[in-house]
Every structure is written in structure tokens, then in C-alpha cells.
Amino acid sequence: MMKKMATILGLAGTVAAVAFTTPTIAHAYDTISNQSTQNYTARFVNQAKTNDGIYKYGIYNTSRSTATRDLNGSNWEHRFIKVTQQATTASGTWVKFSYYGKTIGWVKKSAIEPYSVKQNAIALIDKYHYRGTAMLIKNYASNSVTASTGYAYYGGRKLNTNETVYPTASLQKVITAAIIVQLVNEHKLTQYTRLSKFYPNIKTSADITIRQLLDHNSGLEQANEELDPGRFLTEAQSVQYAISQLNATGAGKHHYTNANYIILAGIIRQLTGKSLEENVQSRIINKLGLTHTYFYNTIPANLTPAVSYKYVDNKNYQYYPLTTNLLSSLTGAGNMYMSPADYYTVQKGLRNGKILNKSDYYYLSNHYKYAYDGGMWHIKSNHMKYSSGSLRDTGVTTHMYLSEGNKTGVLFFSNQKGTGTTTADLTEKTLYRLVQYYM
Structure with a gap:
């Protein structure tokens, strides 16, 4: 009897426990x-x-x-x-x-x-106090973005635009190199031709080849490079001026110097009987239909070229002059002005048959044998090419970072040198990421 009562009480306890348990209610989520x-x-x-x-x-x-x-x-x-x-x-x-x-x-x-990508590019350029024009390229420029910031001429409040022409500095070198390849195609010389054929008085010239000049492996060094010579120089005089300052360390040694390309400009004059300027006009500008490309002394009076500035003591547009005398001494190595769009057209022309064909391009680039070949640096690991330009004691900085086939990349031409990062880093590590992830 007691056992039965205990069983009944146990069941009652169980029922009671069930009766007082709170029921589970499903959470009501929002519908999309x-x-x-x-x-x-x-x-x-x-x-x-x-x-x-x-x-x-x-x-x-x-x-x-x-x-x-x-x-x-x-x-x-x-x-x-x-x-x-x-x-x-x-x-x-x-x-x-x-x-x-x-x-x-x-x-x-x-x-x-x-x-927009353009707005963000301008914000990034301004962040580091640069002023200039950036061309962001995707799908061979069919989806390109051009972003300009600041003034080409602050005194006259002339804005930088996509038509502003900037000093190209060393980005000009590939144009000189391309004309050399054209002359090779015309059987006027080869990459193995010795410098002594043209300038026998240069020390070690018998050991220096055209290819070594193109790749900065001539062992030549120039004193007082990119310093105002104190007078205006003609093309012919600029070549002799560079030669007068040469030091030869031995053919085969890499030394980046403007002199290699100034001498190549002199060779072009000898082989064609025309100035470098005339050769560039007929072989490059006319062939490509360039409308914003000039030598420093041929810029039309109605066009405002980018003036050289720096960001100094937390102030923009501090004037650092780029003199005509200095530019006159850089024949073939850095005395042209161009817009980024025109320069991109040149890069395409190096492969599409208008200046050179694809085979010529590989010849120009020495099949990427060295890091620097034919006027540009080449990165084998990711098939990119780049070139940087600057002129000593000025605010001019230019940078190209493109895929070898010109499908993607960035051109950034600046007339105010900023702070906090280099032009190369701003171009390759910041602006190029916009092309990769946002365009």
C-alpha cells in the first residue's frame, strides 16, 4: 500500500513539473x-x-x-x-x-x-600633398579614369587637367630607345655596335655596345648630373657637355645615368642627319597622332605647362624652378613634356606596330634579361613594367606602372612633390589598388 502511494505521488510530481515548464517560442526574424x-x-x-x-x-x-x-x-x-x-x-x-x-x-x-574612383584617387593624392594628374587604366583604357588635382600654375590659378603637359623626366628615355630600335630595323646599327664607331674619344668606348647604353650597363658616370649648366645648350652642345663630364668605371657595370641616353640621342643625330627633336616629331608624334607632346622649347604660347612646386613647411605651391638651361642639357633623357594620356599612347605604340611591333618590343626590352632594359624597369614576377622620373632640386615627379601588355596600370604625373610617401609608392601601392579592386 505504501509503495503504491509513493508511485502515485511520484507521477503527480512529474505531472506537476511538466505543468510548470515555460514553453519555447520561436524568434521572429525579419524577412528579406x-x-x-x-x-x-x-x-x-x-x-x-x-x-x-x-x-x-x-x-x-x-x-x-x-x-x-x-x-x-x-x-x-x-x-x-x-x-x-x-x-x-x-x-x-x-x-x-x-x-x-x-x-x-x-x-x-x-x-x-x-x-567615385576618381574622387577617391584625388583624395589619396591630396592626402600626401602631391598635385598632378593620374590616369588609372583598366582593359586597355576602355574603362580608364583620369583624376587631376591642384594647379598647373598656381600664380595664374590655372588648374591641372587631363590635358596638362608635365615634364616627363626619365620617362622620356624609352622614346629615345624606341628610335634606336627603329634604326636597327633600318640596318643602320645593331645592339652590338660599339660606341667607338660614333664617339671614339670616350674612354672605354671600344668596349661599350649600344645595348649597354640602352640598359645603363656601359659603366659610364656623369658628374654634375641634372645640375643647371649655367647656359643654354643646343642639342649638339648638350651631347658634348655630357661627354666632357664622363667617368668610365668599366663596360658592363650598371650605373643609371642620363649620359647613356644623351649619347644615344647624339648617335641618332649622326645616323639620321637630323636632330632628335625632328626624329621624335616624324617617328613618334606624327605616327601616333599625339596632341599633347612637346619638347621643352616648343610648347605653344597658349598652353600652360605644369610648373614645378614642392610642399614645404605645411605649405603648398612652394616654387622650385625648372630652368630652360637644365632642360636643354637633357637631350634624349628628360626634356620633353607630355600628358599622361599621350604617354599611354606611346606605350601602346611600342607594341601595336605604330612605332614598334611586339617582336621589336621584346628586342627593346632585351627579353627582360636585366631589371632595367631599353628605357624601363621590368618586374618578371608579375609581368609589370615601370619607370620613375624626377629632376633634381625641383618638384617634378613622374611614374608609370603598367602591365607589359598595357592592359592595366597607372600613370601619375606630378608637378608638386608631396610628403609621407614616394611617387612610386603612391602609384604602385595605393592608386594601382583602385584599379585592381574597384574598377
């Missing part, structure tokens, strides 16, 4: 509607005030994993992003975005504003 694919660039705004939540795993409150934020918008103010999707829920309109190629998550659309 109006989904669409997007493809535009933007930046975060007003996050100091709103601090919107960023959700890695989906739109807020649409699943268990999206109940709480993963990132704070306050840490993303003005970051440049790419929007890839949009959707609507009860809580508002949301966008999915990536940052330099990495998908981050979802945020309310009100947290961002459209912001």
Missing part, C-alpha cells in the same frame, strides 16, 4: 525583400554620430547569427568601399560591401554615400 545586384563605389559617412552596425553574416535580425553587430561603423568613417548587393527588411534598406577585394558584410544604406 527586394534583393538586387549592385556595382558602385561609395564611402562611409556620419559615423561619428550614427556608429552604424556592420554585420558579417547577413542583414541584421534575419538569422540567429545576425542578432548583434560584428563591427562598428565609427571605425570605418570615409573608408572607400564597393557595394555589391542591396536588400530591404523591416528595419530598412541594407547594402553588402567589400573593401579592397575582401567582402566585409552588410550595413544600412544610410551609412554610406556614393563616391
